[in-house]
Amino acid sequence: MNIEQEWEASYAGRDAAEFAHLAEGNARQARKRVSADALIRDEAGRLLLVDPTYKPDWDLPGGMAEANEPPRDALRRELKEELGLDPQVGDLLCVDWVSPHGPWDDLLAFVFDGGALTQQQAQGLRSVDPELAAVRFCSPEEAAQLLRPYVWRRVHVALAVLGGGGVRYLQDGHS
Template sequence: MSTEQEWEASYRDRDAGEFAHPADGNARQARKRVSADAVIRDETGRLLLVDPTYKPDWDLPGGMAEANEPPRDALRRELKEELNLGIPVGELLCVDWVSPHGPWDDLLAFVFDGGTLPADRARALHSVDPELAAVRFWPPTEAARLLRPYVWRRTQAALTALERGTARYLQDGR
């Protein structure tokens, strides 16, 4: 039985009035924006970065989750939509709580292990989405220069998690 089926079974044959108060509370509770990115490497250890047309700096591949979409599923969808890349999404490497900034509310940024692409697959990778101006593998030293400082700190934490096998929790990349 799936989790969804378990939930449905637990609510079956119950009075709908029982849920009026919780539903009202759910409607009033804060919602979090959620993003899901991947650390994807090539066989030489370079990191895959994307250059979005809608912001000034490079970024990790991935993007924003849709309403009620699990972060791992959001990442799979974004990789397919933007790069036509279907890969197994590995373990969670870090979660970063990003404080409100500019016009944006706070954000939970999940970073997963996207693994290592074989040389032929890495060479063939290209954008299939007009939101991306470029897609390229960069050595970590160049990635540090191209990414926003807090995104680079998040990426470093993800790389450390890969080495140590332990996921990290960050706040604003720290």
Template sequence: MSTAQEWEGSQRGRDAAEFARLADGNARQARKRVSADALVRDENGRILLVDPTYKPDWDLPGGMAEANEPPRDALRRELKEELDLDLPVGELLCVDWVSPHGPWDDLLAFVFDGGTLPADRAHALHPCDPELAAVRFCAPNEAARLLRPYVWRRAQAALTALERGVASYLQDGHV
């Protein structure tokens, strides 16, 4: 049973005024932006990076969740739209709270295990969306040079989570 179904069942017999009061309270609460990225590797352990056309640095594949979209579903959608990649999204590796910066409000960035692609699939990857200029697999030292420092820290935390089997919580890429 979904949370929505459970909630609906608990509200039977309650009046409309109480519902309106709760809805008003909900409308006044802060909203968070949410992104979902994948740590995808090739058979040599290199990390998949994408080059977005709308910002200057490389990034992990993924993107922003839409309103009321679970992060894992957002990641599946983004991978399909941008890379025509249909992956079973694995375990959560880390969550990073990113503080407000520039014109952006704060953000919760989820990184999931995207698994290891066989060589034929890795070589066939290409951008399928004008939002991406290129894709490439990089050794960690090359990824460290291409990614923004806080994104690289997030990728490092995800790699560590893969090794240890424990997800981590970060703030601006720091444990």
């Protein structure tokens, strides 16, 4: 039984006005933007970064979830659309609540383990989407210079979790 079926079963026979009241309350609740990124490495352990044309800095591969799209599915879609990749997306490493900034509302940023690409996969990797100006593998030290500070803090934590297990919750990249 999926969640929709479970919900229908628990509300079966209840008053339609109650349903309308719940729907009205739902419509007034805040909506969160959600992003899903992957920590993808090559065989040497270097990190895959992308250079989006619409941002001033480099970023992890991934992107924004569409309405009602699970973060893992959003990540798979974005990796396919932007890089032609269809990797096995691994465990969740961290979730970062990013406070409102510039024109943007707050955001929940999910970072998943994207695994390691073979040497052949890494060498053949190219952007297949005009949203990306470039892709590259780099050391963590280089990534720290290329990424915005709060993104680097998130990546740094994700790398630590990758080696030690568990999931971390962050706020603007801080524990």
